[in-house]
Amino acid sequence: MTNSCDVIIAGGGVVGSSIAYNLMADGFTGRVVVFERDPVYEHASTPRSAGGIRQVFSTEVNVRMSQYGLEVFQRFEEDMAVGGEAARIDFKRRGYLFLLNDRMLAAMGNQLTLLRRLGVRVEVLTPQETKSLIPELRVDDLAASVYSPDDGYMDPYSVMQAYVRKAKSLGVEYVRGQVAALMRDEQGRMAGVRLESGEVWRAPVVVNACGAWSGDLSRTIGVDLPVAPLPQQVFCFDPGDPVQTPLPLTVDVSGVYFRHEGRKVIAGRGEVGAFRYDFGWQKATFEQKIWPSLAERSPNFERLKLERGWAGLYDYNPVDHNGIVDGYDDIPGYYVATGFSGHGLQHAPAAGKAVSELIRLGRLETLDVSALSPERFRVGQLVVEDAII
Ligand SMILES: Cc1cc2nc3c(=O)[nH]c(=O)nc-3n(C[C@H](O)[C@H](O)[C@H](O)COP(=O)(O)OP(=O)(O)OC[C@H]3O[C@@H](n4cnc5c(N)ncnc54)[C@H](O)[C@@H]3O)c2cc1C
Known part of the structure; x- marks a missing residue:
């Protein structure tokens, strides 16, 4: 095995793992490697979340992402079963x-x-x-x-683990390792990642799904991603x-x-x-x-x-308190899914589906989340969400 693959996902929390799962479930046949520095997820945000999902947002894109999430979580236990074992997430529809x-x-x-x-x-x-x-x-x-x-609301740790298990069962590889830096080639395209160990992994597509740490990682290629x-x-x-x-x-x-x-x-x-x-x-x-x-x-x-x-x-995301989900036109192969500001668990199914479509098809089909592109910061079309809890 060489240190090269088709898609690298940095961060194996609920968002990174939903992207990995959706890619494979949607028929992607390439090699997908998720780099997660902490296999017990001690400080990851997902297991520390309150587990809520609500449609009561103030922006259309967020309402629609939650509606999609509700559909997914409704069938989650069966759809995410592995080897006949249901993925129990204790989803309680109590409003x-x-x-x-x-x-x-x-x-x-x-x-x-x-x-x-x-x-x-x-x-x-x-x-x-x-x-x-x-x-x-x-x-x-x-x-x-x-x-x-x-x-x-539901058990967020179980949701994340279900995505991890199902993604692995479909062929995704999880590698323990801290991504120290993203790498671009001479034409400016995404080229891979360098791990803290010094190891280099090459891939034409790299997804930054490092949650609260994603802004730091993006700065390693000089891209200002407003996530703190x-x-x-x-x-x-x-x-x-x-x-x-x-x-x-x-x-x-x-x-x-x-x-x-x-x-x-x-x-x-x-x-x-x-x-x-x-x-x-x-x-x-x-x-x-x-x-x-x-x-x-x-x-x-x-x-x-x-x-x-x-x-x-x-x-x-201190700019407009909303997810940032898309690729970058000027850095082919670089995708981000982060900045969810307190609603990333419930929007992980929609974000995973969207990034899968962007990578495989180059366009969004299931849900129009284009309002969440980082392009909005450049052109000043912010998507301000008022209903932050
Ligand atoms: C207290 C609290 C309550 C919340 N309540 C809700 C709620 O009710 N509903 C809701 O929808 N959302 C809620 N959220 C938000 C939600 O938890 C997050 O938006 C979501 O979990 C983000 O998922 P993620 O996969 O992006 O991040 P994470 O779960 O943090 O996963 C990112 C992963 O990346 C890894 N990583 C980071 N940097 C690197 C690197 N350089 N190399 C390799 N790996 C790396 C980390 O170890 C981590 O496992 C809450 C959050 C908190 C903190």
């Missing part, structure tokens, strides 16, 4: 529930119009209707809530007084989100702070920023017991 004050409700008008035009089942509930949905909630301060019953590591903390607690109603992924007025994790509950809040590779979580953050909102929202959360926490990185 998303956004609790709103007057100002938030007024601001959602255009978004609701968009969602309905795109066929999303979305209901505006009065405070009393919200309480009938989850009797454990306090609703007296709410103007309304928005409920999308077809959305839900944005730390986020998640907490798991025993509510003490159990919430009997199976919780939708509920987003409080304060921005704190919570959902069931078995009999426990996990909660967090999207934070925008300094960009850094930081995996520390603080009990004080929970006590000061999360618990007060939880306790106010439900008496069941007043005497909760915090059990554990963790921190992971958003692959954050």
